[in-house]
Amino acid sequence: MHEHDVIVVGAGGAGMRAAIAAEEEGADVALVSKLHPVRSHTGAAEGGINAALREGDSWEDHAYDTMKGSDYLGDAPAIETLCQQSPDEVIKLEHWGMAFSRDDDGRMSQRPFGGMSFPRTTYAGAETGHHLLHTMYQQVVKRGITVYDEWYVTQLAVTDEDRPEERRCDGCVAYDIQNGDLEGFVAPDGVVLATGGPGQVYDHTTNAVANTGDGPAMAYRAGVPLEDMEFIQFHPTTLPSTGVLITEGVRGEGGILYNSEGERFMFERGYANNDGELASRDVVSRAELTEINNGRGMEDDYVHLDMRHLGEERITDRLENIIHLATDFEGVNPLEKPMPVKPGQHYAMGGIEVDENGESAVSGLYAAGECACVSVHGSNRLGGNALPELIIFGARAGWHAAGREMETAEIETGPGASIEDADLDTPVEPGEIAPRSGTGDVAADGGTRADGGAQVMGAAETVERAVEAEHERVTHLLEKEEGVREATIRSRLQKAMTRNVNVFRTEDGLKQALEDIREAREAYTDVYVSDPSRTFNTDLIHTIETRNLLDLAEAITLSGLARTEFRGAHWREEYQDRNDDEWIKHTMLSWNDGQPELYYKPVVLEGENKTYEPKERSY
Ligand SMILES: Cc1cc2nc3c(=O)[nH]c(=O)nc-3n(C[C@H](O)[C@H](O)[C@H](O)COP(=O)(O)OP(=O)(O)OC[C@H]3O[C@@H](n4cnc5c(N)ncnc54)[C@H](O)[C@@H]3O)c2cc1C
Incomplete structure (x- = not known):
């Protein structure tokens, strides 16, 4: 068993910034990552980072463009924080040594990007993410932050009270990819999920093979709501x-x-x-x-x-x-x-519901970066706004987890923020997973899904119990001798999503996708791993990842079917208008007691000095 004050899962831009922030606050922090930090997908970012740095530009204009780009589904407190803090965080990167492109007069260069009213995208050639990751990793090394790289986090260790908002996250379980050991990580001050996007839900994507949405899937199964999952960006x-x-x-x-x-x-x-x-x-x-x-x-x-x-x-x-x-x-x-x-699929606007301080509905569980939804992008992200999100909200999550006093969040999280339940007719009952044969009531997702019957347990005990459940799951997968290969299931799922949950969406197509996902889920109950070894077993890792893709594909499709309007990236053939009277609200999906629950919470359009009144969005 390992113990650190704060555990950050994922070492891309968001994870490293969160870890640096926790270290700045004096915490003993560790990064746990399935990839070496500089192999994280942030390294693929090309175009740049938005920051209102120059005369003639202002954070207010950046905020206005972002809210308009979000098609009035972003939350103003988060958008304003993003735009106010981006200049300082970008300058901090520069002071840490990031090699930004420069104009002849020595100032950092800025270029125009889509949806921006000012050329405010700061960049390092067309390799901005590569330079950002390396700059950040130097800070991680310099500060002596512990890095467990090539450790795959398979499950969160969360207490099992009936109501998610009464639960506590005590740590996580990780699989050492080099030798196959499963070990517990206790984190008394908090776990920050920074696991990146879920692009592998689709077969034509700009995302890396490692982008499998592990964080949102684990959080979802622990009872944390997912927000606005229907909004997928196609670049x-x-x-x-x-x-x-x-x-x-x-x-x-x-x-x-x-x-x-x-x-x-x-x-x-x-x-x-x-x-x-x-x-x-x-x-x-x-x-x-x-x-x-x-x-x-x-x-x-x-x-x-x-x-x-x-x-x-x-x-x-x-x-x-x-x-x-x-x-x-x-x-x-x-x-x-x-x-x-x-x-092609590029980015997920939705993710783990968090507030401006990175906190989720479950105490001790934070999220930042693409796996989270704070929400600054609403129904459509503007290019160059993800990288500032990583560093700003990554830092805030790290500071908060490490104990810094933060201003009270204006964005509410958890089922308490609900304004109405969704009324949805689906062609199949979603979300059920058949129990594995011979494992009693242990579910196929690893058995730590909160399902009522709270026991009072200490942190180490919660983590130990999660390790045991994961041990059982991994042993089962490795010992099963025949069945369906995960690659077959993943490919079927990706094709279904690309066919029917793409740029153009129809009611019949979304329903068909749900049926296809259900079939893929059923096939997964018979999944097996052909490589029985414990050393660099990528077949096993992909098998666990595919389980996460299934949950997220269903969440994206269900949320999309429920939203009967056309807003931002969510186009619906049958509903060709943005419907502000009924749909300025966030779609929330929460999995509790083995059932997905769909509800809505309000969008916050009131900013510091003004309310962002929805306007027609034309360019
Ligand atoms: C090709 C491309 C270009 C882009 N260009 C830009 C741009 O120019 N400007 C911009 O603003 N945005 C851009 N974006 C978006 C932006 O780069 C991403 O949203 C952002 O980098 C994601 O960062 P992250 O830290 O959230 O995740 P990532 O950088 O993907 O890092 C995820 C981390 O989580 C770890 N991880 C995942 N699952 C687990 C697990 N189960 N256990 C342990 N570790 C785990 C991984 O090892 C990795 O370290 C681009 C995106 C793409 C795909």
Whole structure:
């Protein structure tokens, strides 16, 4: 058993910033990560970090753009915190040694990004995330923060009171990927989840194979509500054959989108008469797919992104990485030809419900970064707003867990914030998982799902009990000799989600997806791991991850089916309008007693000095 005051699960931008903050506050903190910190997916971030740094810009304008981009589903207190604190956090990164791109006069360069009214995206070439991760890791090493890398956290250790808001998170269980040991981690001051996005729910994604939404799935099973899961961002410029991202920075620098008729369709077909290619991502993705569906795409599959007119010198200076990505992954040299691009899954706006201090409904459990929903992005994230979220809300979660007095949160969490229950007809009963054979009442997710019958236990005891349940689950998976391979189930699930829970959504499609997910769930009850070894058993890790993908796919689809309006990234064929009278509310999904419960809580539109009145969103 290991013990640290604070355990941070995940060592990407959010996790490392949380750990540094906890250390700043004097805590003994450890990072536990399935990847080495600098292999985290933050390293793939290309375009930049938004911060109102220059004369002529202001945090208020950044906040306005963000609220508009969210289609009035973001919470003002969180958005304002993001925009007020971003300049200081970006300057702190610079002081820590991050190699930002610079103008001739020495100031950090800033470029335009979609949906922003000012060029406020600070960047380091087209490798911003890589530099951010390395800068942060240097701080982690310098401060002597303990790092357990290649440790896979399989379960949270949470007490089992009936009501989630009465539960306590005492630590977690992690599997040592190098040798197969399962060990408990006790964290008296708190566990911060910073496990990144769930992109692997889809088969065409910009996200890494490791992005399997483990944190939200574990929190959900422990009774913590998930928020706004239906809002998935599809980035308009991904390479068709792999999903590799071509940064919005290309359009920020002046890149142009063309259809097969040579039209600059964002303007010529009237999708965004003012901002064209730099409209918000949801708008550009829908425009591209509309062109493709109407026969004006190339090979019925993609459109062209052309940056040749920017000139080799400027491209090499600011976007060099893009030349390599397009050449290596698509065989197209963008200095000579336009790049083929199409929309691909990129980001989850929803996640673990937390307040501005990173706290969830379960005491001692925090979350930050893409796995959390605070919510600054509402129904659509603006490019360049995720990286500031990591460092600002990562730091706040770390400080709070380590005991710093924080201002009382204005955003309420937990079932107490409910304003109404959802009324939803589903084609299948969601959420049930058949018990594993021969394991009594231990559920297939590992047996620590809170299910009533509270016992008074100390922290070490809660963690010990969770370790035993995980031991049983892993042994079962390794000893089972035949069944269905997880790769088959994962691929079926990803295809179902890409087919029916994509940019364009219909009621029948969403219902079909739920049926497909249910079938995949059933197949999972017979899953087996073909590699019985305990050393670097990636088959076992992927099998546990696929369980998490199933839960999140269902949460995304159920939440999407329930939201009968078109807002931000959530387009519904049957409901073509944003319905502010009924739908300015967050979708909440909570799994308690083995049943998902869908309810709503209010969006906070009141900021520090003003209320953000919903307006028509055009670009
Ligand atoms: C290709 C790409 C480009 C992007 N570009 C930009 C950009 O330019 N600007 C911007 O603002 N945003 C950008 N984004 C979004 C942004 O980069 C991500 O949202 C953000 O980096 C996520 O950071 P994170 O710290 O939350 O998670 P990650 O960086 O993904 O880190 C997750 C960590 O959790 C660990 N982990 C996960 N599960 C477990 C487990 N079960 N046990 C132990 N450890 C676990 C992993 O090892 C990893 O260390 C981009 C996203 C992508 C995909």
